[in-house]
Amino acid sequence: MNAELLPPGITEAELLSVCVGPDLDSTTALACLKELKEQCLYLHFDGVRYCFKKDPNVTLLIEQEADIVARDDKRVRTRIKEMIEARLAGHRNAIVWPETPADIPDRDPSFLIAYLPLEFAGKPRSQQESVAKDMMEKYGEKPRTYRNGLGLAIPASDQVEILRRAVRYLLAIEGVKSKAKQLNLTDEQKDQLRERQATETAAAESALLKLYTEVWLPRTQEGGIGIETVAAGGRPLQTTLNDKKQAMIHERIVELITQVYRKVFDKTEPGKIVELFKLGEGDPPQMGITVAQVVEGFFSFLGFPRLMTTAAIRKGIAKGVAEGHFGYMTGPKPGLSAAGKFQVAPSKVRFKTPVAEDQIDLESGFLMMPQAIPQAEPVGGIEPPVLVPGTGETLPPAVGMPGGGTTPIGGGQVIPPPAVANKTVDLTFSADRNGLFTAWNAIANLADMAGEVTVSIHAESEKGFDETKLQNGVYEPLREADLIE
Numbered sequence: 001m002n003a004e005l006l007p008p009g010i011t012e013a014e015l016l017s018v019c020v021g022p023d024l025d026s027t028t029a030l031a032c033l034k035e036l037k038e039q040c041l042y043l044h045f046d047g048v049r050y051c052f053k054k055d056p057n058v059t060l061l062i063e064q065e066a067d068i069v070a071r072d073d074k075r076v077r078t079r080i081k082e083m084i085e086a087r088l089a090g091h092r093n094a095i096v097w098p099e100t101p102a103d104i105p106d107r108d109p110s111f112l113i114a115y116l117p118l119e120f121a122g123k124p125r126s127q128q129e130s131v132a133k134d135m136m137e138k139y140g141e142k143p144r145t146y147r148n149g150l151g152l153a154i155p156a157s158d159q160v161e162i163l164r165r166a167v168r169y170l171l172a173i174e175g176v177k178s179k180a181k182q183l184n185l186t187d188e189q190k191d192q193l194r195e196r197q198a199t200e201t202a203a204a205e206s207a208l209l210k211l212y213t214e215v216w217l218p219r220t221q222e223g224g225i226g227i228e229t230v231a232a233g234g235r236p237l238q239t240t241l242n243d244k245k246q247a248m249i250h251e252r253i254v255e256l257i258t259q260v261y262r263k264v265f266d267k268t269e270p271g272k273i274v275e276l277f278k279l280g281e282g283d284p285p286q287m288g289i290t291v292a293q294v295v296e297g298f299f300s301f302l303g304f305p306r307l308m309t310t311a312a313i314r315k316g317i318a319k320g321v322a323e324g325h326f327g328y329m330t331g332p333k334p335g336l337s338a339a340g341k342f343q344v345a346p347s348k349v350r351f352k353t354p355v356a357e358d359q360i361d362l363e364s365g366f367l368m369m370p371q372a373i374p375q376a377e378p379v380g381g382i383e384p385p386v387l388v389p390g391t392g393e394t395l396p397p398a399v400g401m402p403g404g405g406t407t408p409i410g411g412g413q414v415i416p417p418p419a420v421a422n423k424t425v426d427l428t429f430s431a432d433r434n435g436l437f438t439a440w441n442a443i444a445n446l447a448d449m450a451g452e453v454t455v456s457i458h459a460e461s462e463k464g465f466d467e468t469k470l471q472n473g474v475y476e477p478l479r480e481a482d483l484i485e
Helices: 012-019 026-039 058-070 073-088 118-122 125-137 157-178 187-211 249-260 270-276 291-300 311-323 433-450 467-480
Strands: 043-045 049-052 094-096 112-115 150-155 212-221 224-231 288-290 327-330 365-368
Touching: 012 026, 026 043, 058 073, 058 157, 058 187, 073 094, 073 157, 073 187, 073 249, 112 249, 118 150, 118 157, 125 150, 125 212, 125 224, 150 157, 150 249, 157 187, 187 212, 187 249, 212 249, 270 311, 288 291, 291 311, 291 365, 311 327, 311 365
Parallel strands: 094 112, 112 150
Antiparallel strands: 043 049, 150 212, 212 224, 288 365, 327 365
């Protein structure tokens, strides 16, 4: 009888049948087997049988390549920086690994987060604080202006070496894969490489996820600038991986400083603007301020609320205008008259009326306190109320008498008959987009008084009108509103 000649080694089933028993379950045995494949450099597995051979397995090849990679720290550092940059791509307010204060922009009206390099984690605390304060206070050789718009993301020392190791092995695996033909790798060994690559990739993402969980913010301190530390600590951040299974580094930092700890805000209240910039206070009182000064103040003055972007300022101003905290106009800063009113046409000032946030101009906008807003002249010839002599009371413009003239109560000089109220208002003016937006509210007020107004539009263009834009942007909206046929 001929005996069947089997290949060397033992199958997984045979191995488990020998090992599994009351003291060792199959799950533990399989886990140990997986570790053996990764740790034993000469243990081979062809998909069916395990056996020891003289040739090194994939694990040894990776280890040998990793030793080569370990001798080139710059290569590992470069790859880690590339990985972080890829995960921060699309976030213009994220600065990756600044080496000097000049690498962090200044006068950028948004909250910048500078992710400090891995080497920072290995410095003594005193040296870390010295480097951090330099970045917060300086921009090159000049003082930093927008100090209230900057935070430093600090790398966690316990994750740095974990990340370096994972990336080192990823580079080693890439090196082995590039030599597949030279090493005569089998399909089974290539599968092992892919499995090991997936393991190290997961380890790298886990380290990246935990690498930046602390932010240092500048604050006022006696004798100079201080550091306010904001760390996740025991509070788990909800943001983790994106749909590509990559660590959402920046989103986690934003969650930390805007939600877990409310240190940076996406809105501000109009009352806060009045309070912080002391509008209406002083001697003489400050009755107005440019929007540019408001932006400068929020991003410069330590102690002011930190804002993510200028959108927060736009929201606060739009709300303040609508609620009557202050008026808004665009153009050069107007002068203040002896009567305490700004010398500007009342029609140019938006007050107690809705204003779209995108209409707030951060460069030429101007805010003025309600008491300094000029008042419009009486409309249509209507006279102001008549003061009754000696009483302090007022009456309508005049008390009529049959036959024409009017006489004040108590006798005296005859008051001329009141002007007849206008029954027709005709206006003609030319306006651009902004002027039309301002005029439209006035026309709406007129429609409220009259019940209905007739609007006639005349427009000319030297280049001619784009018919498609004319149809979609002008005619169609008017037809949908049943204003034209």
